[in-house]
Amino acid sequence: MPIVPKPIRTETRRDIQYLRAVAVISVVAFHFWPNRLVSGFLGVDVFFVISGYLITSHIVREIGSTRRFSLTAFWVRRIRRIFPAAIVVIAATIYAVFQTHIADMASNIGRHALAAAFSAENILLGLDSADYVHRTDATSPLQHYWSLAVEEQFYIVWPILVLIALGIARVTNSRFTRFLGVTLIGIIAASLCYAITVSQGNPSSYFDPFARAWELAFGAGVAVWGTLDPTFRRTRLVANRLGWAVLLVMFAVPGLTDFAPGIGIVPSVVAAAVILGTGPSQVQRHLPLSRPVLAMFEYVGDRSYSIYLWHWPILLLAPIFLDRHLVMTDKLAGIALTIVLSEISYRLVENPIRRLSGRWSRNPFVVLPIALITSSAVVFGGLTFVPKIPVQHQLAVEITNGMSSTVLPSTTPNFNPNYPYTDPYCGAAGAAVFRCPTVTDITADPLTYAISPPRTPTCQYASDTLIDDCVTGDVTATRSIALVGDSHARAMWAGFDVIGKRGGYAVHNFLMPGCSYRLYKIAVCVDHNRAIEPTLNSGKFDLVVLVQKSFPRTASESRADNPYFKLFNEFVRNGIPVVVFKDNPQLNQKMFRCLQMNPRPGRCSFPLRPAIDDAMQTAQTLGIPVINLDPVYCPNNRCTLVEGGMQVWRDNGHILSYFHQTAAPLVWSELMKLGLITPLE
Numbered sequence: 001m002p003i004v005p006k007p008i009r010t011e012t013r014r015d016i017q018y019l020r021a022v023a024v025i026s027v028v029a030f031h032f033w034p035n036r037l038v039s040g041f042l043g044v045d046v047f048f049v050i051s052g053y054l055i056t057s058h059i060v061r062e063i064g065s066t067r068r069f070s071l072t073a074f075w076v077r078r079i080r081r082i083f084p085a086a087i088v089v090i091a092a093t094i095y096a097v098f099q100t101h102i103a104d105m106a107s108n109i110g111r112h113a114l115a116a117a118f119s120a121e122n123i124l125l126g127l128d129s130a131d132y133v134h135r136t137d138a139t140s141p142l143q144h145y146w147s148l149a150v151e152e153q154f155y156i157v158w159p160i161l162v163l164i165a166l167g168i169a170r171v172t173n174s175r176f177t178r179f180l181g182v183t184l185i186g187i188i189a190a191s192l193c194y195a196i197t198v199s200q201g202n203p204s205s206y207f208d209p210f211a212r213a214w215e216l217a218f219g220a221g222v223a224v225w226g227t228l229d230p231t232f233r234r235t236r237l238v239a240n241r242l243g244w245a246v247l248l249v250m251f252a253v254p255g256l257t258d259f260a261p262g263i264g265i266v267p268s269v270v271a272a273a274v275i276l277g278t279g280p281s282q283v284q285r286h287l288p289l290s291r292p293v294l295a296m297f298e299y300v301g302d303r304s305y306s307i308y309l310w311h312w313p314i315l316l317l318a319p320i321f322l323d324r325h326l327v328m329t330d331k332l333a334g335i336a337l338t339i340v341l342s343e344i345s346y347r348l349v350e351n352p353i354r355r356l357s358g359r360w361s362r363n364p365f366v367v368l369p370i371a372l373i374t375s376s377a378v379v380f381g382g383l384t385f386v387p388k389i390p391v392q393h394q395l396a397v398e399i400t401n402g403m404s405s406t407v408l409p410s411t412t413p414n415f416n417p418n419y420p421y422t423d424p425y426c427g428a429a430g431a432a433v434f435r436c437p438t439v440t441d442i443t444a445d446p447l448t449y450a451i452s453p454p455r456t457p458t459c460q461y462a463s464d465t466l467i468d469d470c471v472t473g474d475v476t477a478t479r480s481i482a483l484v485g486d487s488h489a490r491a492m493w494a495g496f497d498v499i500g501k502r503g504g505y506a507v508h509n510f511l512m513p514g515c516s517y518r519l520y521k522i523a524v525c526v527d528h529n530r531a532i533e534p535t536l537n538s539g540k541f542d543l544v545v546l547v548q549k550s551f552p553r554t555a556s557e558s559r560a561d562n563p564y565f566k567l568f569n570e571f572v573r574n575g576i577p578v579v580v581f582k583d584n585p586q587l588n589q590k591m592f593r594c595l596q597m598n599p600r601p602g603r604c605s606f607p608l609r610p611a612i613d614d615a616m617q618t619a620q621t622l623g624i625p626v627i628n629l630d631p632v633y634c635p636n637n638r639c640t641l642v643e644g645g646m647q648v649w650r651d652n653g654h655i656l657s658y659f660h661q662t663a664a665p666l667v668w669s670e671l672m673k674l675g676l677i678t679p680l681e
Contacts, residue, residue: 015279016050017301018294019272023047024304026251028311028338032331039256042268044147045215046247047308049272051151052158052219059162060223063176069166071159072364078155080361082305083371084353085345086148087378089309090116093141094382096313100320108140110383116145117375119152126204141313146207153209154216180224187217196262211261215269222277236278243274306342306350314338403502403668405679418631419669428662431644432635439645451650451657453493453509469535473500473507480506481677482541484532487513488583489547491654494661496545499668504680508541516548518567537574543676544576549653550583550613564618572622579676580619582628585609585639587652594641604641608634627670632663 023043030040063069090113097109115124125146165183169176191214195205205211246267250256256264300307314334319326326334360366402423408415414424414434426436453459459470472493473481483489483496490511500507510517510532515525518533536544571578585608594604608630619626633639633648633655641648643659650656671677 013279014294014298015275016054017304018297019046019050019275019301020304021297021300022247023050024300024307027308028335031312031315032335037251038254039251041260042247042250042256042265045261045265045268046272047147048151048212048215049219049269049276051154052216052221053223053273053276054219055155055158056162056220056223059159060177060180063162063166069159069163071163073362074159075155076362076364076367078152079367079371080354080356081350082148082152083375084349085306085309086145087117087371087374088345088349089313090142090145091378091381093313093317094378096317097141100317105141109142110379112140112142112145113382114379116142116149117379119149119156122146122149122153122207122209126207139316141316144308144312150207150209150212151216154213158216158220177224181221184217184221184224188214188221190214191217192262192266206261208261215261215265218269218273219276222273226277239274240278243271243278247271247275303339303342303346306345307338310341310345311335311338314341403499403665403679419666421669421672422665425665426644428644428646428659429632429666430662432632433666436644439642451487451654452490452511453497459509469532470509470511471506472497472509474504475506477504477506479504479542480508480540482508482510482536482544484510484517484536484544484546485548486511486516487654488549489545491650491657492547492581492660494657495664495667498661498664499671499677502664502668502679503677505542505677510536517546519548519563537570537576539574539576542577543671544571544578545581546578546615547581548583548615550611550615562614562618564615565622568619568622568624572624577676578619579625579627579671579674580615582613582616582626582630583611584633584653584655585611585630587639587649591639591641591652606639608637608639625674625676627667627674629663629666632666 023046026037026040026043026046028040029037030043034040059069059074094109094113097105100106112121112124115121121142125143161183162180165179166176168174168179191210191212195208195211195214250268250271258264311334314337315326315331318330318334322330324330402425404421404423407420408423410417412424416422416424416433419433424430424434426434430436431439453470453472455461458475459472461470473496477500481496481500483492490509490513493507493509493511496507496509499505512525512528515522515528518529568578568580587606588609591604591606616626616628635643639648644662646659646662647656648659668677672679
């Protein structure tokens with residue numbers, strides 16, 4: 001038997017361009033009108049199948065013609081095809097993001113540019129989706145590079161597997177495509193099983209290359225096993241039309257995101273493979289479309305790569321530059337701009353570089369360094385030259401000097417009787433409760449204070465998330481406060497640091513994001529809570545402050561089943577002084593998107609949504625003091641996303657640590673009124 005197959009006869013495959021056009025149109029339509037073409041994201045999966053088919057066809061054809069395969073030549077061709085347009089869009093996007101002057105987006109663009117330029121955006125997004133800190137980051141205008149990264153990772157691994165199969169075939173004097181086919185069957189079975197079972201429900205699975213490998217392998221299988229025999233014209237026509245019908249119908253089927261990248265996308269992948277497998281040119285004549293329509297699809301298919309690269313940053317950044325939510329005319333203009341930029345990059349970047357004929361352009365020792373240096377230069381710009389919003393370093397100093405040890409006279413200018421121990425101020429949180437000029441622009445950098453206390457000799461971390469008895473405030477004081485809870489408590493560390501320094505208290509932080517004290521049953525949370533429970537109940541603290549996300553009881557739970565009742569009653573029995581903070585309001589998705597995408601988020605305001613806080617209600621029932629900061633977060637029952645030149649929310653569920661620091665004088669007043677702290681004279 002021959003080791004390698006005969007060369008595959010090359011034919012013009014305009015139907016592949018039609019398939020590319022349908023794929024990119026579906027993706028663009030889904031992104032611009034997500035509620036219309038509800039499963040248009042399947043176009044990405046169609047691209048995976050096409051890529052697997054074309055790359056494997058080229059490899060098999062090269063082996064069939066020359067009986068050898070050059071790995072470096074293959075990778076050089078891929079770089080010349082993919083890299084130029086991709087890096088141009090990355091550079092343009094970085095520049096555009098810097099022009100938005102949105103700190104959150106500008107601070108994150110560098111890490112996404114790094115991942116996108118070096119084929120790791122899917123890995124970054126997968127890590128972020130499972131990471132407590134980054135999972136609520138603003139959407140990246142380079143996020144769509146995740147699918148390109150999956151393909152590029154396939155281009156690295158698959159040719160190596162092909163070479164291994166070729167080596168085995170030579171050693172055993174067997175047919176090369178047989179081993180390649182067996183390899184593909186194994187990849188499809190293992191990857192699809194993984195996508196359906198192991199990774200299902202995992203937020204990072206959508207970007208997982210192992211859960212996507214079967215899609216590319218399906219396309220590769222068509223290339224290895226060949227297209228349907230041309231003599232079966234009737235069968236080919238029926239199968240081809242059935243493939244197109246299934247594919248187009250799947251774009252409109254709702255709910256498939258819950259089953260991606262698993263069983264929900266199998267019909268689309270199989271349909272795309274059927275179209276490719278029945279497709280040589282004569283089938284094109286049977287497509288029930290006019291010549292102008294086919295010409296349009298071919299035009300879009302030729303530019304599908306550039307269209308895909310440009311459409312997402314345009315869609316994401318347009319509302320920022322227009323300073324409004326996109327209406328129909330805005331979206332149509334965005335699509336028109338996408339086509340124009342795609343045409344420019346197709347003619348001036350993609351084609352010229354792909355068609356370079358000089359020997360140097362095929363030399364890996366020339367092409368690889370050029371790509372590496374260019375990528376590094378662009379990424380360096382994204383990581384280094386990040387515009388900074390002015391930082392008001394003196395703001396915290398000024399307002400904390402106004403924390404009084406006695407009740408202020410009611411004649412104090414701008415006095416608020418609800419905060420009698422606080423000199424009126426108009427920076428950040430103060431603007432929410434005192435009469436201050438309205439400031440809707442951000443004038444203080446929200447990243448001034450980290451979300452966690454810094455590591456110091458008195459603040460040691462048991463892990464990246466577990467903050468185990470970290471001491472801040474007045475670390476030499478004999479009096480002490482224990483700040484206990486999850487990430488909602490961690491957000492308040494900067495405020496209690498100020499209170500501790502002003503009042504003469506060492507603040508012991510017992511914080512673990514995602515783990516409410518004594519409520520969660522996750523093993524790591526249980527271990528943490530058991531470890532700190534004896535310390536909290538020892539009586540060594542002058543005050544225990546409990547701050548954590550509230551979990552309402554179900555209707556079937558009795559008072560005895562209420563975890564808060566058990567928790568607070570234990571403190572009461574042990575005579576531990578405790579104060580409970582009502583959980584901060586939550587932003588819904590619409591509010592959070594306004595925060596992310598608006599260059600002036602101070603214009604975004606929403607009514608305070610009433611919510612049941614079971615922790616607060618239980619504490620009040622047991623006579624435990626409760627502090628409600630809703631008037632600070634949402635003055636006059638309306639949540640504005642910027643107060644006194646300071647962004648309030650870090651994400652849809654957490655307040656910024658810096659804002660909490662500026663709210664320290666208000667918390668100081670609340671604690672003083674309740675008699676829970678007494679300042680050192």
